[in-house]
Amino acid sequence: MRIKRIAPSEAPDINLIPLIDVLLVIVIFLVVSTTFMQPSQLEVDLPGTQSAKEDTAPTEALRIRIGRDGNYAFGSLGVLNETQLRRELTKAMATNKDGQERRAVVEADAAATHQSVVLVMDMLASLGVARVSIATAGGKAP
Template sequence: MNFRGSDRGRDDVEINLIPLIDVLLVILIFLAATTSFAHFTRLKITLPQAAAEQQESAPLQIAISQDGHYALNGNLIDGSTTADIARALTQAAQGQSSPLLMINADAQATHQSVVNVMEAARQAGIVRLNFAAQTSQ
């Protein structure tokens, strides 16, 4: 008995890749030769002239200590009432169209002292306020 069978019915199937590559290269060359690159019509415009943006003046720096003392741009403010702070802010903001007030309050400063500065800024006509803070590390 011959259980192996005959090798006559088994043909090794091979795919010849060389003609396939040749056809793909011809298609690639055809596509490259027939592709048209669209040139968009460019509008010729003249941009308007504008003056350079004005340099913003340095912000007003107000410091609030933990015991309730105020310093504007490094100079101590006489008095600690809202009216005293507003008077000092008005004098410091003269000549500036839209001054910026940077509030540097100590972490132990009272909430009331910060609110006093905000109220004084409102009375002085300063509407732009920033609060300085340290980043946690």
């Protein structure tokens, strides 16, 4: 019995369209998921506490960061001085038209001066912020 081999007339090809579709979905997912982050240009090293609770600050709270060099950051805004910070906080408070109680979270670097923290708290008090929280790094002893 003789078996005849049939030579393939065309070379097999690789279909790249499904691969491209999967890669596009992955790229879209990465682009969409990275837009939810609010990077800050001011890195702070929060002081630790013995009994730290979870960060329960509401997402609508005003977040002010104080760097070790005395610079400030508000929300996603970059490095600000005192005048710029006061202007941005005033704008943020002006958008509060529903009369809801505003809250603020102060994230001060462990090496930040006491004066810069007091200055921010004084600004918030003069603008009518009802509750001010000071963020700490959970579980680290000072």
